[in-house]
Amino acid sequence: MKKIVTLLLFMVCFCGLVGCGVKPVSDAKINYGSSSIYSEEDMNAAIELIKEEFSTWEGCELHDIFYSSDDEVNEENIAWMNELAKGQNLSPDFTQCIMFKSNFHSPKNGGGAWNADEEYTDWQWWLARTEGGDWKLLTWGY
Numbered sequence: 001m002k003k004i005v006t007l008l009l010f011m012v013c014f015c016g017l018v019g020c021g022v023k024p025v026s027d028a029k030i031n032y033g034s035s036s037i038y039s040e041e042d043m044n045a046a047i048e049l050i051k052e053e054f055s056t057w058e059g060c061e062l063h064d065i066f067y068s069s070d071d072e073v074n075e076e077n078i079a080w081m082n083e084l085a086k087g088q089n090l091s092p093d094f095t096q097c098i099m100f101k102s103n104f105h106s107p108k109n110g111g112g113a114w115n116a117d118e119e120y121t122d123w124q125w126w127l128a129r130t131e132g133g134d135w136k137l138l139t140w141g142y
């Protein structure tokens with residue numbers, strides 16, 4: 001009996017350490033799409049911020065991240081990014097924006113804002129920067 005209890009305890013601890021099958025964020029597939037505005041290097045800098053944020057979402061599994069399109073890079077969205085910046089006490093002087101989408105799976109038991117064991121598709125990630133500067137992740141969701 002003692003061996004069984006020890007084995008069960010080991011399995012619980014092991015699953016807790018490895019995340020019980022949740023793939024690491026680094027395994028997510030990246031689709032850069034086609035852009036005449038941003039280079040792959042520009043996109044990678046933004047994607048790193050997305051991955052950094054996503055990695056704090058306990059139990060969620062990121063499947064992929066993909067560039068939306070150059071159509072989202074417009075004056076209206078840049079103005080929206082600057083409004084969000086004001087609300088976050090950031091300097092609202094952004095001149096560029098970028099939007100990615102992602103697909104991910106929520107934790108099996110739910111928690112926080114997530115429905116349990118559900119697939120989330122086309123989740124949006126909005127970032128902005130001043131020409132050639134560092135990206136700031138300003139908002140995400142539907």
